[in-house]
Amino acid sequence: MAWSYGYFTDLNYTHGYYPEMNPAMLRLACLCNAVEPQLPDAPSYLELGFGQGVTINMLAAASSGTYWGTDFNPAQTVEARKLADASRADIHLYDDSFEEFANRRDLPDFDVIALHGIWSWISENNRKIITDIIRRKLRPGGVAYISYNCLPGWAPVVPIRQLMSLYQDYGGGKMSRPIEMIEGAVQFAEEIAKAGSYYFRDNPFARHHLEHMGKQGRNYLGHEYMNAVWHLEHFSDMARSLDEAKLTYVGSARLLDGIDAFQLNEEGTRFVSQIGHPIMRETVRDFLVNRRFRTDIFAKGARPLPGREHRDAWCALAFVLVVPEIDVPKKIMCARGEVALPADKYDLILEALADDGYRPKRVEELLKHDKLRKLKPQDIVDLLTVLTGAGFAAPAQGPSETVSEQCRALNRHILQRALVSMDLHHMVSPVTGGGIGLNHMTQLFVLATTAGKEGAEALANYVWDFLDSTGERLVRDGNKIEAKDENLKEIRILARKFVKFGRPLLQALQIIDAPEGGGWSNEAKR
Ligand SMILES: C[S@@+](CC[C@H](N)C(=O)[O-])C[C@H]1O[C@@H](n2cnc3c(N)ncnc32)[C@H](O)[C@@H]1O
Structure with a gap:
């Protein structure tokens, strides 16, 4: 048997970053589920x-x-x-294989x-083997994070996946290059749909899914789809097998998944509220949202947090925005559709978090904040949970000098890489303890800033010179903009926005060096 055991190795995987895997986010997810976060600082x-x-x-x-x-x-x-050589972390x-x-x-x-x-x-x-590693090597108090494709959401797609896999084995797959083979498999499925397949006619979800695959x-x-194995798990089976490894379900690492108001309609919420058993409750929620992907946290020795300790643990946390407040939308998409973030509450907390150059703020400070007097403590906790779950804010830490130096070194490497490739979409922040999503243009503005460029005009010229030297052009409505003036006009607009909103935020996140006195206050760092 080859070393890959049927795992698809012909094309390397994408360069994704998953914020929910950050230890700070795992701690927060435990807290949101009233379970003591027992992870040590290091x-x-x-x-x-x-x-x-x-x-x-x-x-x-x-x-x-x-x-x-x-x-x-x-x-x-x-x-x-x-990347490890760059950061020296x-x-x-x-x-090694898992075995x-x-x-x-x-x-x-x-x-x-x-x-x-x-x-x-x-x-x-x-x-x-993985369950056994977790059973033997996870310390009591430790947490396991496991994401997986689940049922019932994927059920209608099982036959499409089988077709893709058969095409690889018996169709045009064997002789082609990997990309062509995948292309061919998708086309083959589309031809079956066009040939009047009753499967696609009777399963609108499968038809829609196939259309979507064409664009992925x-x-x-x-x-x-091309691995030898495609295993779809019911949550209850996952919970049972980890129970044998002495682990208990805590909740979802994606905080919004755990909030009924963002997942279920009123009837669903009422129905779920009558179900006492956690495994049954979670199973019913999966049916109600037709869930396809789960990001579960399990703990070894989960300890429920009594009310007082729960409140104190929240008060000790600090938060920071990770996108400028003007980029936070008024509505977000969730399992139940678009959900509004009411301005009368969200604008207040966004202003408070943006105050003072986006300095990270402890919850206990926010509870006393002038702008938030109208809100109840629980409202503030809920708003922070939603903003963090939606990716607009993050728990903050007072970084050590070692961590700051490791981040500076990794960010230098990422910026050099941005000159030759667009594969990394994040830079690292010692304040959030993880990655911050930054598109290629913003990475170039950061590069220009580190090269000493200050105003929007200087930043725009720097970026244009780079794009021009590589023959790259901006794209508007799907069309390449050729003229220099037109490119510069677009870049200037982005540069002005970066100077006004992006740069101060990236200084607070210590991705760009802050001017003297910026960043954490001594009070917040305690
Ligand atoms: C779908 S990718 C996910 C990668 C990464 N966790 C992410 O989300 O970006 C699955 C990874 O598991 C690795 N893998 C699969 N089977 C493995 C095994 N038996 N032992 C070690 N690695 C394995 C593959 O090489 C591949 O990089």
Whole structure:
């Protein structure tokens, strides 16, 4: 058997970063579910199947602790090690299979064992090996993060996946290059639909899904559908198998998934509120939202937090915005559709968080904030939970000098890479302990800033000179803008916005050096 055990290795995986895997977010998710976050300040953290290693490297650079990871794809391990070499963080990356890794004698016990996008694409034997690693190597008090494709949401797509897999084995797949093979498999399914298939006629969701697949990245499609294994799990089965490893379900790492008001309609909320058993309750919620993907947190030795301790733990947390307040929309998309973020409350908390150059603020400070006097303490906690769950805010830490230096070094590497590639969409913040999404243009503005450019005009000229030297042009409404003036006009608009909103925020997040006196106040750092 090849080293890949039928895992699709012809195309490397995308360079994703997953904020919910940040130890600070795992602690917060425990708190949101009234479970004591027992992770130490400097956890020992294991990621199984790190892919390109973006998440584990960003966490290792930006959060304290020791980070371990394995991914049996050697090309990806090489890539991941480049980021580790850049940050010089405390990180150990291997190209062991899960089985080889489980047999290592040099492993510590872990406070976190995390796997994202792994469980549904590996064999039953490998799933058992992972459960065994969690059972043996997760320290009491530790948490496991596991994301996976689940039922009932994926059920109508099972036949499409089977078609894709058969095309790979018996269709035009064998002779083609990987991208062509995936292209061919999607086209083959589309031809079946056009040939009057009653399956596609009678399953509108499957038809819609196939249309969507036509627009998705080919690397993603390869990893999603072309593996030898595609295992769809019921939440109750996952909970049962981890129960054998002494783990209890805590909640979703994606905070909005846990809030009924963002997931269910009124009837659904009423129905779910009558269900006492946590596993049954979660199963019913999966049916109500037709869930396809879960990001579960389980804890070994979960301790419920009594009311007083729960309140104190919240008060001790600090938060920071991770997008400028003007970029926070008035509505967000969730499982139940568009949900409004009412301005009478959200504008107040956004203003408070943006105050004082976006300085991170403790909840206890926010509770006394002038602008938030109208809000009840629980409102403030709820608003922070929603803003964080939606990716607009994050828990903040007072970073050590080591963490700050690791982030500076990794960010320098990311900026150099932005000159030759657009594959990394994040930079690291020592304040949030993880990655912050920044598109290529913003990375170029950061680069210009670090090169000493200040005003919008200087930034725009710097970026244009770079784009011109590489022959790149901006794109408007899907069309390349050719004229220099037109390109510069667009870049100036973006540069002005960056100077006014983006740069102060990135200074507060310590991605750009802050002017003297910026960043954490001494009071907040305590
Ligand atoms: C879908 S990718 C997800 C990567 C990463 N966690 C992410 O979300 O970006 C799955 C990864 O698991 C790795 N993998 C699959 N089976 C494995 C095994 N038996 N041992 C080690 N790594 C494995 C693959 O090489 C691949 O990089």
